[in-house]
Amino acid sequence: GQTFEEHFHYLGGARFLGFEKGMAKVKQKKETFYIEAKVYIGAEGRSSPTRKAMNADVKRKDYNHHFLTVTMPRPASYTKGKIITTADRFLGLFPLPDNEVRTVYLIKAGEYKTIKEKGLEYLYQAYSELEPELSEGVRTIDDWKKVQLMIPYTYHVDKYYSGNLAIIGDAAHTVHPMAGEGMNLAVQDADVLGELLAWCKENNENYHEYLHYYEDVRKPRVSSLLHLSHLSALVYSFRFEWWRKVRMRAVQRIYDDDQLHVKQMLNISGLGAWNFNLLDRAIQGSVLPARRKKIKDKTQWKYLFSESEDYPWEKEN
Ligand SMILES: Cc1cc2nc3c(=O)[nH]c(=O)nc-3n(C[C@H](O)[C@H](O)[C@H](O)COP(=O)(O)OP(=O)(O)OC[C@H]3O[C@@H](n4cnc5c(N)ncnc54)[C@H](O)[C@@H]3O)c2cc1C
Numbered sequence: 452g453q454t455f456e457e458h459f460h461y462l463g464g465a466r467f468l469g470f471e472k473g474m475a476k477v478k479q480k481k482e483t484f485y486i487e488a489k490v491y492i493g494a495e496g497r498s499s500p501t502r503k504a505m506n507a508d509v510k511r512k513d514y515n516h517h518f519l520t521v522t523m524p525r526p527a528s529y530t531k532g533k534i535i536t537t538a539d540r541f542l543g544l545f546p547l548p549d550n551e552v553r554t555v556y557l558i559k560a561g562e563y564k565t566i567k568e569k570g571l572e573y574l575y576q577a578y579s580e581l582e583p584e585l586s587e588g589v590r591t592i593d594d595w596k597k598v599q600l601m602i603p604y605t606y607h608v609d610k611y612y613s614g615n616l617a618i619i620g621d622a623a624h625t626v627h628p629m630a631g632e633g634m635n636l637a638v639q640d641a642d643v644l645g646e647l648l649a650w651c652k653e654n655n656e657n658y659h660e661y662l663h664y665y666e667d668v669r670k671p672r673v674s675s676l677l678h679l680s681h682l683s684a685l686v687y688s689f690r691f692e693w694w695r696k697v698r699m700r701a702v703q704r705i706y707d708d709d710q711l712h713v714k715q716m717l718n719i720s721g722l723g724a725w726n727f728n729l730l731d732r733a734i735q736g737s738v739l740p741a742r743r744k745k746i747k748d749k750t751q752w753k754y755l756f757s758e759s760e761d762y763p764w765e766k767e768n
C-alpha cells in the first residue's frame with residue numbers, strides 16, 4: 452500500500468456504515484463522510500454491510516460443538532503440531548514462536564458457561580490428562596479472559612456480486628475451522644477479483660459488466676471446499692469409541708495411500724481439484740487395501756488450476 456500511495460489510501464480506525472445514494476458512508480473518529488467509487492469490494496468478514504446492501508442470502512449452519520482457544524507456554528522441544536482425540540474429546544496443538552503453543556479444545560455446544568463455573572482447575576485437568584507435557588503451561592492461564600470461545604458455523608452466500616458491489620472472504624463464505632481453509636479462501640478470492648479489476652482498468656472496461664467472472668470462477672470452487680470442510684467437521688462431531696477408531700484408520704490411510712494424500716492436500720489447498728471417487732473412499736474406509744503406486748509430479752500438475760481457469764476473461768475478451 453505504501454508503495455502506491457497515490458492510489459492506495461488507508462483510513463485507520465474508519466468504519467464503513469453502508470451505502471447512501473450510491474456512495475459509501477464512512478465514519479472516522481467523529482467525522483462522517485462519503486466515498487464514491489466505480490466499484491466497491493466488501494471484505495468486512497462475517498458481518499458485512501456490503502453483503503447486506505447486496506441483499507445476499509445467508510443460511511447459517513451450526514455444529515454440535517464449540518471450541519475453547521488459548522495460547523500458553525510450551526517446552527522448547529515441543530515443536531510439532533498435534534491433534535489428540537479420545538471418544539469424546541479433542542485437543543489441537545499448534546506450536547508458535549517464542550516457546551508458545553496455540554491450543555484448540557473441543558466442548559459441547561452451549562457447555563461454555565458450565566465449564567467456566569467449574570473454574571480453571573477443570574481446564575488444567577483436561578489439558579494435563581490429554582497432553583501431560585503442557586500441564587505446567589496450562590497452569591499459567593490465570594484468567595478466563597485469556598480463553599476465547601470459538602463458535603464454528605458455515606454459510607455460503609447465494610451471490611458474490613450485485614451491480615457494482617462484490618464481496619470476498621468471510622463476507623461471502625465461512626468454513627468450519629477444522630481444516631484451516633478460511634484464510635486461503637479469502638486470499639484466493641482476492642487474487643481472482645484483484646486480477647479481474649486490474650484487467651478492467653487496463654482495458655478501460657466497466658467493472659460491473661465483468662464481475663460475473665469472479666463469481667463464475669470462485670463460487671463452484673468454494674462450494675466444493677465447503678463441502679469437504681463440512682465432512683471433516685462431521686468426522687469430529689460423533690462421540691463413540693468405535694467412531695474414533697474408524698476416524699484414526701481413515702486418517703492413517705491418507706498417509707498410506709499416495710493418491711488419497713495428493714487428492715486431500717490438493718483439494719484442501721484450493722489450488723486444484725481432483726475429486727474423490729468410490730475406490731478412494733473404499734480404500735479410506737479400509738474396505739480395500741492401500742495402493743502402493745506413487746503419484747508422479749506430472750500427474751499432479753494436470754489437476755492444478757491453470758491460468759486460463761483462474762482468469763478466463765483474458766482469453767474470452
Ligand atoms: C477463532 C478463529 C480461528 C480461526 N483460525 C483459522 C486458521 O487457523 N486458519 C485459517 O485459515 N483460518 C482461520 N480462521 C478463519 C479466518 O480468520 C478467516 O477466514 C479470514 O480471516 C477471513 O478473512 P477476511 O479478510 O475475509 O475477513 P477478516 O479477517 O474477518 O477481516 C475483516 C476486517 O474487516 C474489518 N471490518 C468489519 N466490518 C467493518 C466495517 N463496517 N468497516 C470497516 N472495517 C470493518 C474487521 O475489523 C476486520 O479487520 C479462524 C477464524 C476464527 C474466528
